[in-house]
Amino acid sequence: MLELDSVRAGYDQIEILHGVDLRVDEGEIVALIGSNGAGKTTTMRTICGILSPTAGSITFRGESIDDEPPHDIVRRGIVQVPEDRDLFTDMTVADNLLLGAQTKTAISNREENLTEMYELFPRLEERKNQRAGTMSGGEQQMLTLARALMGEPDLLILDEPSIGLAPQLVEEVFDVVREVHEQGITVLMVEQNVQQTLRLADRGYVMENGRITMSATGTALLEDDSVIEAYLGV
Amino acid sequence: MRLVSSVALSLPLQGGGLGRFVDPFVQFVIDVVNMEAVLLQLLVFGLLLGGVYALTALGLTMIFGVMDVINFAHGAFLVVGMYTVWLASTTVGLSPFLGIPLAAVVLFVLGVVVHVLTVEPIIEAPQQNQLIATLGVLFIVQSGIEILFSPDPQQVSLSLGSIELGGVFVPRGQLYALLIALGTMLAVRALLNRTDLGRRIRGTANNREGARYVGINVPRINYLTFGIGAALAGIAGGSIALFQRFDPFTGETYLINAFVIVILGGLGSFPGAFVGGLIIGLIQVFGGYYLPGTTAQVLIFLLFIGTLLVKPEGLFGGAGA
Ligand SMILES: Nc1ncnc2c1ncn2[C@@H]1O[C@H](COP(=O)(O)OP(=O)(O)O)[C@@H](O)[C@H]1O
Ligand SMILES: [Mg+2]
Numbered sequence: 001m002l003e004l005d006s007v008r009a010g011y012d013q014i015e016i017l018h019g020v021d022l023r024v025d026e027g028e029i030v031a032l033i034g035s036n037g038a039g040k041t042t043t044m045r046t047i048c049g050i051l052s053p054t055a056g057s058i059t060f061r062g063e064s065i066d067d068e069p070p071h072d073i074v075r076r077g078i079v080q081v082p083e084d085r086d087l088f089t090d091m092t093v094a095d096n097l098l099l100g101a102q103t104k105t106a107i108s109n110r111e112e113n114l115t116e117m118y119e120l121f122p123r124l125e126e127r128k129n130q131r132a133g134t135m136s137g138g139e140q141q142m143l144t145l146a147r148a149l150m151g152e153p154d155l156l157i158l159d160e161p162s163i164g165l166a167p168q169l170v171e172e173v174f175d176v177v178r179e180v181h182e183q184g185i186t187v188l189m190v191e192q193n194v195q196q197t198l199r200l201a202d203r204g205y206v207m208e209n210g211r212i213t214m215s216a217t218g219t220a221l222l223e224d225d226s227v228i229e230a231y232l233g234v
Numbered sequence: 235m236r237l238v239s240s241v242a243l244s245l246p247l248q249g250g251g252l253g254r255f256v257d258p259f260v261q262f263v264i265d266v267v268n269m270e271a272v273l274l275q276l277l278v279f280g281l282l283l284g285g286v287y288a289l290t291a292l293g294l295t296m297i298f299g300v301m302d303v304i305n306f307a308h309g310a311f312l313v314v315g316m317y318t319v320w321l322a323s324t325t326v327g328l329s330p331f332l333g334i335p336l337a338a339v340v341l342f343v344l345g346v347v348v349h350v351l352t353v354e355p356i357i358e359a360p361q362q363n364q365l366i367a368t369l370g371v372l373f374i375v376q377s378g379i380e381i382l383f384s385p386d387p388q389q390v391s392l393s394l395g396s397i398e399l400g401g402v403f404v405p406r407g408q409l410y411a412l413l414i415a416l417g418t419m420l421a422v423r424a425l426l427n428r429t430d431l432g433r434r435i436r437g438t439a440n441n442r443e444g445a446r447y448v449g450i451n452v453p454r455i456n457y458l459t460f461g462i463g464a465a466l467a468g469i470a471g472g473s474i475a476l477f478q479r480f481d482p483f484t485g486e487t488y489l490i491n492a493f494v495i496v497i498l499g500g501l502g503s504f505p506g507a508f509v510g511g512l513i514i515g516l517i518q519v520f521g522g523y524y525l526p527g528t529t530a531q532v533l534i535f536l537l538f539i540g541t542l543l544v545k546p547e548g549l550f551g552g553a554g555a
Binding site: 048049050069070071073074075079080082085086087088089090091095098099100102103107147148151 | 430433434436437440441443444445446447448449450451452453
């Protein structure tokens with residue numbers, strides 16, 4: 001479905017990604033793990049067209065997307081929950097959700113989708129007329145997830161969706177990911193909760209210093225000594 | 235009442251030095267206490283002017299709110315609006331009231347063209363770049379108009395007269411300009427708050443990065459906002475032409491006041507532009523009546539500097555477009 005081949009990218013003159021290879025197949029949950037500053041967020045931003053690769057190729061369903069602007073990539077069905085959320089903090093919760101729908105089909109289905117989001121996240125319905133910036137961190141994270149789902153993605157990209165959340169909220173985020181996946185959405189996620197993520201994921205990649213250093217099934221990575229030592233704190 | 239008058243008369247400063255600047259304020263207080271009829275007249279003039287000022291600031295604040303661009307070309311857009319109404323009226327005899335919507339269309343197109351050619355290519359560059367580019371557009375357009383139509387003042391020949399309401403004199407030209415300004419502001423508000431495009435514009439103003447993540451075509455929002463901002467200047471310029479003479483450089487004066495209004499109200503703030511416009515209109519009318527020479531303009535600049543020192547975010551600072 002999504003394929004990165006020797007992708008190089010970075011900021012201004014600094015190259016951060018030194019040739020990343022990564023693949024996500026239809027229907028999978030794929031995890032990307034790695035220590036802070038490894039380049040995971042840079043990879044996600046490059047996939048979504050926020051950054052442009054300087055070399056290599058990115059294809060989605062066999063078509064090249066690496067020189068497309070973000071709105072064209074969203075139209076192809078790739079939607080991201082960004083690491084820093086990027087909510088419309090001065091606008092209402094309802095406006096944030098409505099803005100999540102930008103493609104033709106997402107716009108025509110948005111009333112039903114809105115109802116569905118309010119069922120999935122009852123807190124958001126209670127707060128639909130409140131300014132997004134006034135909500136708690138957990139609520140904002142749920143809103144970011146719901147906003148992305150309003151875009152009717154085929155591939156949902158999550159960049160540390162549980163960052164800074166209390167344990168029961170982390171659980172809720174993982175529940176939503178599971179549910180979304182059961183509805184047929186393919187998932188690519190970056191997470192610090194390595195154990196939980198690898199248990200959920202079909203496959204996983206380990207990234208170090210802008211390169212993929214390991215790739216295997218979730219369970220295989222969970223049992224790998226170097227992964228255990230570096231990320232599971234044993 | 236008598237008490238205030240006698241205090242004023244016994245002021246030691248009267249006549250010379252600072253007195254020249256203090257006396258008008260004392261006179262103002264005396265008139266307030268005596269409830270002089272002239273106050274109501276000045277209030278009406280101030281509101282008439284302030285409403286139009288608010289409209290001159292609206293496009294400027296919208297463009298800043300959405301893309302953080304300080305658009306000096308706004309002064310040129312105002313003047314093109316004036317000349318469009320004048321030209322349509324003098325050449326084909328089009329009524330100025332139809333000339334104003336025509337100016338909106340002309341300016342929308344001009345705004346989009348100016349944006350695509352000068353702003354969009356450098357939109358990610360530091361702010362002073364766009365400021366210089368749009369200042370260049372201002373000079374080019376002003377000179378172009380000067381070459382085409384001479385530097386002489388022009389005037390839309392309209393004898394609208396005035397109406398009198400309970401001793402207060404309301405010039406029709408200014409009244410219509412105010413009504414057009416209010417109608418336009420309500421229409422823009424409805425566009426921003428009640429349409430999908432408006433929601434996208436507000437979203438882009440609030441968080442450009444977020445707008446890109448959800449799949450808003452941000453470059454398109456940019457040029458549409460620039461076009462709408464220019465169209466608003468066209469309507470404002472056309473409305474001013476209903477009651478005032480103008481030349482190729484009239485836009486500069488309005489541009490300066492529009493900047494003061496935008497800073498006073500808060501950059502990017504819609505209610506700020508409205509309230510700021512009224513404040514500046516009132517200061518200019520009351521100042522023009524009570525203060526010597528062009529002191530009112532000095533007062534406006536003091537208010538501008540004061541705002542930057544005391545409340546740099548403005549009265550309605552940072553509350554979205
Ligand atoms: N906007 C930026 N400008 C310059 N360098 C950046 C920027 N964002 C991140 N970096 C650098 O890129 C590297 C990778 O960062 P990132 O992709 O965020 O890593 P991760 O998500 O794996 O923690 C880091 O060294 C970081 O300092
Ligand atoms: Mg990161």
